[in-house]
Amino acid sequence: MQAIRRFAGRPWSDQLFEVVVYVILILVTVVTLYPFLNVLAISLNDSTDSVRGGLTIYPRVPTFKNYETIFAFGGLMTGLKISVLRTVVGTLMGLVSASMLAFTISRADFQGRRFISAFLALTMYVSGGLIPFYILIRDLNMMNTFAVYVLPGLVSAFNVFIIRSFIDGIPFALQESAKLDGANDWTIFWRVILPLTKPALATIALFLAVGQWNAWFDTYLYNGSSEKLTTLQFELMKVLQSTTTNADQFRGRNMTEVMRQISPESVKMAITIVVTVPILVVYPFLQKYFVKGMTLGAVKS
Amino acid sequence: MRTMTANQERQMESVSRKKGGAFWKKFFQQRYLYLMSVPFVLWAFVFSYLPLWGWTMAFQKFKPGIPFGDQKWVGLQYFRELFADEQFYRVLRNTLAMSTMGLVAGFVVPIVFAVVLNEVRAMPVKRFVQTVSYLPHFVSWVVVAGIVTKMLSTEGGVVNDILVSLHIVDEPIQFMAKGGLFWYIVTASDVWKEMGWNTIIYLAAIAGIGPELYEAAKVDGASRLRQIWHITLPGIRPTIVVLLIMSIGHLVGIGFEKQFLLGNPLVSDYSQVLDLYALNYGLGLGRFSFGTAINIFNSVISVFLLLVANGIFKRTTKESIF
Numbered sequence: 001m002q003a004i005r006r007f008a009g010r011p012w013s014d015q016l017f018e019v020v021v022y023v024i025l026i027l028v029t030v031v032t033l034y035p036f037l038n039v040l041a042i043s044l045n046d047s048t049d050s051v052r053g054g055l056t057i058y059p060r061v062p063t064f065k066n067y068e069t070i071f072a073f074g075g076l077m078t079g080l081k082i083s084v085l086r087t088v089v090g091t092l093m094g095l096v097s098a099s100m101l102a103f104t105i106s107r108a109d110f111q112g113r114r115f116i117s118a119f120l121a122l123t124m125y126v127s128g129g130l131i132p133f134y135i136l137i138r139d140l141n142m143m144n145t146f147a148v149y150v151l152p153g154l155v156s157a158f159n160v161f162i163i164r165s166f167i168d169g170i171p172f173a174l175q176e177s178a179k180l181d182g183a184n185d186w187t188i189f190w191r192v193i194l195p196l197t198k199p200a201l202a203t204i205a206l207f208l209a210v211g212q213w214n215a216w217f218d219t220y221l222y223n224g225s226s227e228k229l230t231t232l233q234f235e236l237m238k239v240l241q242s243t244t245t246n247a248d249q250f251r252g253r254n255m256t257e258v259m260r261q262i263s264p265e266s267v268k269m270a271i272t273i274v275v276t277v278p279i280l281v282v283y284p285f286l287q288k289y290f291v292k293g294m295t296l297g298a299v300k301s
Numbered sequence: 302m303r304t305m306t307a308n309q310e311r312q313m314e315s316v317s318r319k320k321g322g323a324f325w326k327k328f329f330q331q332r333y334l335y336l337m338s339v340p341f342v343l344w345a346f347v348f349s350y351l352p353l354w355g356w357t358m359a360f361q362k363f364k365p366g367i368p369f370g371d372q373k374w375v376g377l378q379y380f381r382e383l384f385a386d387e388q389f390y391r392v393l394r395n396t397l398a399m400s401t402m403g404l405v406a407g408f409v410v411p412i413v414f415a416v417v418l419n420e421v422r423a424m425p426v427k428r429f430v431q432t433v434s435y436l437p438h439f440v441s442w443v444v445v446a447g448i449v450t451k452m453l454s455t456e457g458g459v460v461n462d463i464l465v466s467l468h469i470v471d472e473p474i475q476f477m478a479k480g481g482l483f484w485y486i487v488t489a490s491d492v493w494k495e496m497g498w499n500t501i502i503y504l505a506a507i508a509g510i511g512p513e514l515y516e517a518a519k520v521d522g523a524s525r526l527r528q529i530w531h532i533t534l535p536g537i538r539p540t541i542v543v544l545l546i547m548s549i550g551h552l553v554g555i556g557f558e559k560q561f562l563l564g565n566p567l568v569s570d571y572s573q574v575l576d577l578y579a580l581n582y583g584l585g586l587g588r589f590s591f592g593t594a595i596n597i598f599n600s601v602i603s604v605f606l607l608l609v610a611n612g613i614f615k616r617t618t619k620e621s622i623f
Contacts, residue, residue, distance in 0.1 A: 017525045024417050025430050032433050035448045038459065053457030100337040110334050111327055116342055123349040129596025130576060131583040132355020155345040185333035214441030217558065233443050240447045272447050279439045284432050295505035
């Protein structure tokens with residue numbers, strides 16, 4: 001009520017301004033949310049009924065059958081397992097590498113500091129490109145291995161610099177007093193620095209986890225032919241592309257073949273939801289961390 | 302990154318006091334720091350620097366499985382082939398078109414949205430819209446491509462439904478089959494996915510503007526639009542310029558995920574970009590040398606654009622990244 005009274009008392013130009021602002025907000029909200037709700041509705045609708053079209057944001061003939069169908073496939077369960085595994089392993093390893101490197105280059109007394117900083121910074125600008133990288137992976141015998149998911153991207157300069165700028169904000173006196181108490185650098189890192197760096201670590205963990213969960217191209221390039229190593233995103237990619245592209249392009253074929261016979265919209269949308277939901281559950285809770293992390297990273301670089 | 306915090310200065314002092322101590326003595330003292338960094342540095346060397354060595358392939362008639370010394374050097378042959386390939390120019394055109402469109406839209410929209418969000422006084426509303434707008438950023442391009450295809454489809458796609466019911470078109474448009482529309486679809490999908498996320502930095506920059514400026518403007522009777530024009534936008538100008546220069550550097554390296562996932566054989570004349578071209582010709586057909594030549598061309602152009610953009614901004618706005 002009060003808000004309306006306050007609104008009415010303003011000059012008309014400000015009122016118009018306010019209206020425009022709220023129209024934009026509503027527009028953005030609808031345009032962002034509608035597609036997701038639509039996908040959800042189709043996935044919960046009877047698949048033969050879905051073909052009739054006209055579904056909006058609620059299912060017309062509600063059923064869980066599409067989900068039962070996709071979970072009955074071994075391929076999807078393997079994909080789920082591999083995706084979860086690579087997300088967990090990749091995130092943990094990425095956190096360890098980024099925080100250790102960040103700690104060492106935050107120490108002004110460290111001899112290797114300048115060299116390592118420059119060395120890492122350069123990796124953000126130079127890259128050999130797709131083909132030399134592919135050949136490297138092949139020469140290292142990493143084709144058709146799980147390792148190809150977590151090892152090549154282990155060190156990320158961007159993440160290191162974000163954590164480092166956070167550590168820079170922690171008073172050095174804490175490290176000095178720990179040293180006086182007889183702690184070495186190893187203990188200082190685990191007992192003093194890591195606990196204080198939690199907000200930055202949460203941000204980076206989210207970035208890493210999202211990156212791992214959403215990756216599909218490495219599977220396509222390196223592990224597409226080994227059925228036991230395909231990820232959820234890759235399976236979804238195959239299913240979604242199967243209508244538009246020639247399925248023979250994909251080396252691991254059997255999942256696609258089966259899905260093509262029974263893959264009406266509803267089943268595809270159910271897979272989409274399975275792939276999407278884990279992230280949607282997590283990110284709002286971590287929002288305050290990543291907003292801070294992004295801002296910090298932007299200011300520093 | 303160059304500026305030293307008080308923190309570091311203090312650390313430096315304790316360094317200089319011990320100056321004259323032998324390197325190896327220090328090395329032993331800092332053994333844990335070395336232990337924590339050297340393995341990862343080696344790692345970065347293998348996966349970030351070693352592939353650069355692969356650039357030599359572009360100048361060789363590279364055959365897999367033969368030792369480096371036995372490869373036949375062919376000089377610039379593959380670059381000549383590349384520049385003689387008709388398709389290369391089409392691919393270059395697509396790359397530049399989509400990256401320029403992405404650059405313009407990807408800048409204007411988040412800035413406008415950040416300014417609009419900043420004008421919202423009701424905090425719960427602001428937070429809700431922000432949370433919703435971040436959502437697509439966390440979803441993979443695979444999912445986004447699926448959603449976009451669904452929304453634009455001729456059978457029950459919401460965009461066609463709206464267009465038809467408003468009588469703007471008589472029958473549904475086959476969006477995904479029209480090459481001429483592909484660039485716009487990619488750009489729009491990109492904006493949809495990253496708009497909210499990209500506002501974070503601008504919102505932070507806006508938050509850094511002193512409130513006394515707005516107070517003064519209000520006293521002078523400036524409308525909200527005038528406040529935006531004279532205070533908010535100039536206030537975030539440095540942020541805009543730095544981000545702009547960095548994205549110009551990435552103009553040609555726009556990747557290929559979107560194009561790979563949204564494209565199909567019907568629109569390939571408009572959807573092929575440099576990286577995809579390298580993927581198809583280099584890996585798909587096993588022409589490693591040719592593909593690497595494409596990669597090198599890509600990198601050279603990126604660095605060139607970055608330097609040019611930086612130079613221009615240095616002269617005109619005195620803001621630059623180096």
